[in-house]
Amino acid sequence: MTTRIAFIGGGHMATSLVGGLLARGANAGTITVADPVAEQRERLHRDFGVHVVDHGVAAVHEADVVVLAVKPQQMAEACRSLAPALAVQRPLVISIAAGIRLGDLSRWLGPDVPLVRTMPNRPALIGAGITALYAGHEVGAAARTAADAIMGACGPTVWVPEEWQMDVVTAVSGSGPAYFFLLIEAIEQAATELGLDPATARKLSVETAHGAGRMAASAFDSPAELREQVTSRGGTTAAALEVLEAGGLRAILADAIAAAARRSGELARDYGTA
Numbered sequence: 210m211t212t213r214i215a216f217i218g219g220g221h222m223a224t225s226l227v228g229g230l231l232a233r234g235a236n237a238g239t240i241t242v243a244d245p246v247a248e249q250r251e252r253l254h255r256d257f258g259v260h261v262v263d264h265g266v267a268a269v270h271e272a273d274v275v276v277l278a279v280k281p282q283q284m285a286e287a288c289r290s291l292a293p294a295l296a297v298q299r300p301l302v303i304s305i306a307a308g309i310r311l312g313d314l315s316r317w318l319g320p321d322v323p324l325v326r327t328m329p330n331r332p333a334l335i336g337a338g339i340t341a342l343y344a345g346h347e348v349g350a351a352a353r354t355a356a357d358a359i360m361g362a363c364g365p366t367v368w369v370p371e372e373w374q375m376d377v378v379t380a381v382s383g384s385g386p387a388y389f390f391l392l393i394e395a396i397e398q399a400a401t402e403l404g405l406d407p408a409t410a411r412k413l414s415v416e417t418a419h420g421a422g423r424m425a426a427s428a429f430d431s432p433a434e435l436r437e438q439v440t441s442r443g444g445t446t447a448a449a450l451e452v453l454e455a456g457g458l459r460a461i462l463a464d465a466i467a468a469a470a471r472r473s474g475e476l477a478r479d480y481g482t483a
């Protein structure tokens with residue numbers, strides 16, 4: 210059976226997921242995206258050939274799976290407007306929103322709607338994402354497998370056993386691409402300041418990040434072992450790493466990731482109690 214998927218919200222993340230699904234062979238005719246913004250709808254239809262509608266209710270009435278892809282602050286209103294239609298249709302509902310708890314989603318959507326909470330990330334657009342998923346005990350194996358298959362179209366998946374861990378996931382992989390973009394940006398800037406032309410600096414920093422990421426993902430050795438293998442005593446890499454360690458890079462990253470996890474918890478309090 211073909212799974213019919215409705216996206217509620219057609220912004221950045223829905224675009225990434227739709228792109229990933231189509232790249233893995235999904236049929237555009239099985240995907241409907243609801244978004245109130247005409248420009249978003251035109252772009253999604255033009256780029257992907259998916260159905261587009263201006264309101265969620267029109268998207269969910271034939272859906273097997275509904276992906277909630279609006280901002281956390283828009284979630285209560287979006288869910289409440291869908292609740293009557295979902296009570297009839299009973300599709301699997303997948304939320305990708307940062308922070309919003311399953312308990313709040315269930316309160317807004319109505320009882321007995323099978324719910325899975327997920328945290329994808331932006332590289333889903335090119336099939337290089339990673340998604341963490343969480344569901345309560347009441348969600349059965351078939352629903353878990355369906356959620357895994359959809360989110361897995363855009364990269365590997367991991368399941369976490371406790372819902373609070375989604376705040377940590379959000380801080381690590383949800384927000385994480387931005388940390389690596391910042392690193393690439395900073396390395397590129399340093400390279401131009403030391404005399405390379407901007408295009409060469411960009412290429413060297415981007416390709417180095419790409420190569421290091423691929424090696425870390427595929428190698429049997431841990432990242433620490435890989436780092437040691439490229440660091441000879443008294444050499445150039447050692448000189449750079451000494452500066453990074455002395456400057457407290459590890460502590461800065463730990464603080465940054467803790468701040469993101471805290472913010473994820475705050476989003477639940479700010480927008481989950483509506």
Ligand SMILES: NC(=O)c1ccc[n+]([C@@H]2O[C@H](COP(=O)([O-])OP(=O)(O)OC[C@H]3O[C@@H](n4cnc5c(N)ncnc54)[C@H](OP(=O)(O)O)[C@@H]3O)[C@@H](O)[C@H]2O)c1
Nearest residue numbers: 218219220221222243244278279280281287305306307329
């Ligand atoms: N961006 C990321 O890297 C990332 C990563 C992981 C998870 N997420 C999660 O993904 C979700 C979406 O983020 P995003 O960056 O894709 O946001 P976005 O670009 O703002 O997209 C959300 C879209 O949904 C529309 N919308 C609002 N209310 C709606 C409704 N009731 N029905 C249908 N569409 C509605 C918005 O329209 P308006 O502009 O008119 O409001 C907007 O076009 C968030 O909850 C976020 O936490 C994002």
